[in-house]
Amino acid sequence: MSETVAEPRPIRWGLAAKLFAILLLLGAVAVLITGVLGYIQAREALERAIFDQLTAARETKAHQVEGYFRTVRSEMRLLAASKMVVDATRGFREAVDEFDRKEVPAGVKQAVQGWYDGHYLPMVRKLLGANVPTAEFMPVSSAAYFLQDLYIVRNPHPDGRRDLLDDAGDGSAYSKLHAVYHPLMRTAAATLGFQDFMIVDPRTGRVIYTVDKDPDFATSLRAGPYRQSNLAAAAARCASAPDPSATCLEDFSPYLPAEGLPSAFMAAPVIDQGVVTGVLIAELSIEEIDSIVTGGRRWRNEGFRSTGEAYLVGPDFRVRSSGRSFFENRDRYFSELRAGGAPEEDIAAIQRFGSPILHQHADTSATRAAVGGVEGFGEIVGYRGIPTLASWGPVRVSGVKWGLVAKIDSDEAFAPVYRLKRDLMIVGAIAFLVVIVTGAWLSRSLLGPLRDLTAGVRRFAAGDHEAHVPVRSRDEIGQLCLAFNGMIDDLNQKNLVIESKNRENEELLLNVLPAPIANRLRGGEKGIADGFAEVTVAFADLVGFTQLSSEMPPAEVVTLLNGLFTRFDVAASELGIEKIKTVGDAYMAVCGLPVPVPNHAERMVRMAIRMVHITREHAMEHGVSMKLRVGINSGPVVAGVIGKSKYIYDLWGDTVNLASRMESGGIPDSVQVTRPVYEKLKDQFVFEARGEIEVKGKGNVEAWVLRL
Known part of the structure; x- marks a missing residue:
């Protein structure tokens, strides 16, 4: 019977057609992978670029703010040390004391009280939202009544321009001094951009001179209505610092005499013959800082696009600069604040004062890090409750703890990537x-x-x-x-x-190599190097072997040495000791690595004892004279694999060097150890103190010899 062979089925499609289909499939997958990778890379690149831009803007503005305060400090030191300010302080103190010795006429008191009731207190009550009594703000000394009457109540110039009055014309010593120094002080304040210039008497805490002649003029910063202000704090700090280089900065806070606007105060002691006779204080307006941080409110010109901005925040997590949306879209600004959880009292304060500065909270992870002195960048939820990309960091100004944040809304930042995502x-x-x-x-x-x-x-x-x-x-x-x-x-x-x-x-x-090291090497690890905090290293050397080997045939020398070291290897294996290498007639071993063991020192000493006995037995068996010298030390080492084509596992460190010195400086047919070994094993073995021996590179080192 003949076998029938099945005919092969006809090929409907050749491999070429099938390969075409596969390539088509791979092409589609490649498009998808390329699209995803393109999107991810585009987003990461855009994010990096935005963070770099925000960080550069933040650092620039931080340097500008820091530079402004460095300049103010330098100017205050120079002015406080100038002869003009020292002489003016001395003269104003005496003139104010002269006013205090006079009785205040009833007409003067009535005029001053009338000015408070008609001009100042209505503004105060509106800002504070409370009906404060007039008595809390009235002067408490004769000098205060006279000076406020002359330079505020009867000042012929309107509010805000009282500084134009040089001579009150009453013929008093104060007015004569004022006519001399006031034009100079007014010019200095205007030139340096200060809101006001003041001199405080440290004896009484009284403001004995100001340029603007606001209601704080001639008041006491200890008992008057402004005793809790940052002006009083600055004056008190510098009044006790007879150091010409000292300056005292107090952070911005609402200041009533400045119509509740934020004011900071920089003070410097006025020193006359080693004594602080006055405190020179400059009132700093928030407008200068706000202009630096907001770039003069030209956010687009500084590359912040439609939603970006930089803002300054203090340790109370209230802003020290204006928010962008407050000026560009106030309705949206307040709705975003409410959506972000801002308290209604903060919103009411912003509306009442017409500014978010010192009234708007900005308590975010970025501001906390910045105020805490930490720099960084990332995507956060901003103070409006909207995701933003931000860069933050501290502003290093002595006396205050400020942070600066530069940010832009995430939606605007990633708008190009979102369009790319849609297309992909x-x-x-x-x-x-x-x-x-x-x-x-x-x-x-x-x-x-x-x-x-x-x-x-x-x-x-x-x-x-x-x-x-x-x-x-x-x-x-x-x-x-x-x-x-x-x-x-x-x-x-x-x-x-x-x-x-x-x-x-x-x-x-x-x-x-040791088994654990060999396993790591087989696993592909390169550059194997490990540190071990505590191991025990031993060096052993045959005394006189060089002379002995010169008298024997080479084959016998090798046989003798191989037999001895083979017995050493057996003992090391039994005790869990790692043989490192042999060099000539020297034998090096370590215990405690690569696998740590707690009793490494004990094991190594027992190994040394065996080695000495093995050497004696081996010498007797072969009829030769050989003695072994062993040195042992414990301590930290570094171990690693050396070489590429011919590996070797070796040790390094002072522990190894000192163990070698213990061997080379030891006594034949004995074991010499260092103090670390002695301290560990003195209760288990008998040691004899050898005293100090000279060790190359170490000087004199204590050594002990094991009694065998």
Whole structure:
């Protein structure tokens, strides 16, 4: 009976058509991957660029603010030390004392009280939202009544221009001094950009001179209505500092005499013959700082786009500069504050004072980090409750703890990336449709032959090295199946060779390196170096072996030394000690690495005792005279693999060097140890103190000899 051979099924599609479909599929996937990677990279690049821009803007503004205060400090030191200010302080003090000795006429009191009732207190009550009594603000000394009457009540110039009055014309000593010094002080304040210039008498805490002649003029900063102000704090701090280089800065806070506007005060002591006779104080307006931080409210010109800004915040987490949206869209500003959880009293204060400065809270992770002195950047939820990209950091001004934040809304920052994402999603959808259609067709045409090939590969991967696949076609896939079967046969032969070589290499590697180090090296680790806090190192050397070897044939020398060191190796293995190397007739070992052990010192001393006894026995067996000298030390070492083509595991450190010195400076047929070893084992072994021995590079070192 003849066998019938099944005819091969006709090929409907050649490999070329199938390869085309695969390439089409890969192309679609590539589009998707490229789109995703493009989006991620574009977002990261844009984010980095924005953070770099925000950080640069923040650092620039921080340097400007710091530079402003450095300039103010220098100017205050110079003015406080000038002859003009020293002489003016002395004269104003005497003139004010002269006024205090006079009785105040009833008409003067009535005029001053009338000015308070009609001009000043209505503004105060409006700002404070309370009906404060007039008595709380009235002067408490004769000088205060006279000076406020002359320079405030009867000042012919309107409010805000009282500084134009040089001579009150009453003929008093104060007025004569004022006519001399006031023009100079007014010019200095205007030139330096100060809101006001003041001199405070440290004896009484009284303001004995001001340029602007506001209601704080001639009042007491100890008992008057402004005793709790930052002006009083600045005056008190500098009144006790007879140091010409001292300055005292008080942070911005609402100041009633300045109509409730934020004011900071920089003070410097006025020193006359080593005594603080006055305190010179400059009132600093928030407008200068606000102009620096907001860039004169030209946010777009500074690259902040539509929503970006920089703002300054103090340790109370209230802003020290104006918010952008407060000026550009006030309705949206207040609605965003409410949405962000701002208290209604803060919003009412902002509306009442017409400024967010010192009234708006900005308590975010960025402001807390900045006030705490930490620089950084990232995406945060801003004070308006809106996600923002921000860069933050401290403003280093002595006397205050400020932070500066530069930010931009995340939606605006990432708008270009969002547009790119939309376009990529459209392209990705099209590519996905292509993948679905191509995959359906490809699965029908390749599933049968590839199923057999895949099953064969899986069996081989699972360990079936005899896995062969049937050849069902004569096309390229059929040829692939034939090649796979041939590869299986070839790999089986090569695996046998490789396994044999691997066993040889494993034995060789373990003979050179400790097992844990060899495992790490096989795992692909390079540059192996470890530090060990506490190990014990021993060096042993045969005394007189060089002379002995010169009298023996080379083969006998090698046999003698190999036999001895082989017995050393057996003892080391039994005690869990790692042999490092042999150099000539020297033997080096360590205990406690690469696997730490708690009793490394004890093990090493027992090893040393065995080595001495083994040497004696070996010498007797071979009829030669040999003595062993051993040195031991404990301490930290660094261990690592040296070399590339020929590995060696070695140790370094002072511990190794001192152990070597203990051996070289030891006594033949004995074990010499250092203090760390002695301290660990003095209760287990008997040691004899050898005293101090000279060690190269260490000087004199204590040593002990183990009694064998």
